[in-house]
Amino acid sequence: MRAFGFQQHGSLDKLRLMDLPDPHPGPGEVRVAMRVAGLNHLDLFTLEGIPGINVPLPHVLAGDGSGIVDEVGDGVDRSLIGQKTLVDPSLSDGTCEWCRKGQENFCQDYRIVGEHTNGTAADYAIIPQANAVPLPERLDWEAGGGVGLVFMTAWRALRTVGELREGDRVAIIGAGGGLVTAAIQIARHTGARVTVATRSREKGDRALDLGADEVVVHSREQPLSKSLWEASEKKGFDVIFDSTGKATFALSARALARGGRLVFCGGTTGSIVEIDLRGLFWRGASLRGSTMATRKEFREVLSLLADGSLHPVVDRVFPLEEGAQAMERFSQGDIFGKVLLRIRP
Ligand SMILES: [Zn+2]
Numbered sequence: 001m002r003a004f005g006f007q008q009h010g011s012l013d014k015l016r017l018m019d020l021p022d023p024h025p026g027p028g029e030v031r032v033a034m035r036v037a038g039l040n041h042l043d044l045f046t047l048e049g050i051p052g053i054n055v056p057l058p059h060v061l062a063g064d065g066s067g068i069v070d071e072v073g074d075g076v077d078r079s080l081i082g083q084k085t086l087v088d089p090s091l092s093d094g095t096c097e098w099c100r101k102g103q104e105n106f107c108q109d110y111r112i113v114g115e116h117t118n119g120t121a122a123d124y125a126i127i128p129q130a131n132a133v134p135l136p137e138r139l140d141w142e143a144g145g146g147v148g149l150v151f152m153t154a155w156r157a158l159r160t161v162g163e164l165r166e167g168d169r170v171a172i173i174g175a176g177g178g179l180v181t182a183a184i185q186i187a188r189h190t191g192a193r194v195t196v197a198t199r200s201r202e203k204g205d206r207a208l209d210l211g212a213d214e215v216v217v218h219s220r221e222q223p224l225s226k227s228l229w230e231a232s233e234k235k236g237f238d239v240i241f242d243s244t245g246k247a248t249f250a251l252s253a254r255a256l257a258r259g260g261r262l263v264f265c266g267g268t269t270g271s272i273v274e275i276d277l278r279g280l281f282w283r284g285a286s287l288r289g290s291t292m293a294t295r296k297e298f299r300e301v302l303s304l305l306a307d308g309s310l311h312p313v314v315d316r317v318f319p320l321e322e323g324a325q326a327m328e329r330f331s332q333g334d335i336f337g338k339v340l341l342r343i344r345p
Pocket of ligand 1: 092093094095096097098099100104106107108109
């Protein structure tokens with residue numbers, strides 16, 4: 001089969017379209033004949049090599065995707081064959097203490113499709129039966145192929161970890177990636193007042209179209225912390241969602257309200273930050289890490305995609321053969337929404 005990934009960790013020049021043996025599902029697994037795979041920033045981290053995670057090489061990238069189940073392993077109901085499927089990228093053992101409490105994202109053996117295991121950017125992907133989610137009717141292959149990771153992550157970060165409620169002021173840092181296009185819509189759906197901070201006026205306009213109430217464009221002359229503070233009428237934000245990390249984190253934190261929560265994940269510009277604690281404890285503010293989501297949270301956000309309350313935003317679709325160009329576009333960061341790979345028509 002054709003598979004997009006790498007045989008050696010490194011930078012973008014290590015990306016390859018590879019020819020690998022067709023895989024077959026083991027017990028409890030299904031094979032998905034992929035239609036669309038969705039790229040995430042995580043794929044860049046996986047390509048570089050994440051300390052502590054040893055993936056067998058060659059490695060197939062991408063955790064999101066849509067396709068049709070075409071083969072099932074032992075113990076899986078054969079009626080699943082033919083099911084239009086959306087890939088849930090969260091892998092958990094289902095048996096540990098955390099899984100038994102319904103907190104699968106804290107599983108002691110937590111893994112992500114395409115990060116720890118071969119991913120969806122291939123003619124076929126093997127996933128546990130439980131990760132083959134019926135594709136909601138409203139979503140086509142492209143819409144379904146890019147929603148999993150970003151919508152589940154934004155949902156948990158804002159709703160569960162950030163405790164975002166109707167009427168809260170929320171600031172979302174950045175306006176282009178798939179994660180923030182999901183976060184803007186989720187914050188809006190929650191009934192919060194949504195401010196988006198970006199360096200790009202054009203992306204800011206598109207954020208308004210997605211439901212942001214207000215956009216602040218920051219720059220060297222108009223720093224992020226000052227822009228946010230003024231936008232909040234000098235009260236600060238109840239919740240700030242920052243997936244950018246190093247470039248913005250300390251500045252975001254200065255715009256928290258009393259009791260405010262800075263929710264973070266990703267750290268796409270770097271993960272080592274320096275921050276002034278005095279401003280935080282004085283206001284009783286907190287920093288809260290978040291990643292991925294539980295199965296229950298994923299079902300909740302999926303139901304809102306299924307009924308049309310939330311919409312996947314697609315930046316561009318590349319053929320599988322142009323995976324390297326897709327990753328390059330992605331790495332440059334000048335995107336709005338999801339970058340996808342079309343595997344079959
Ligand atoms: Zn577990």
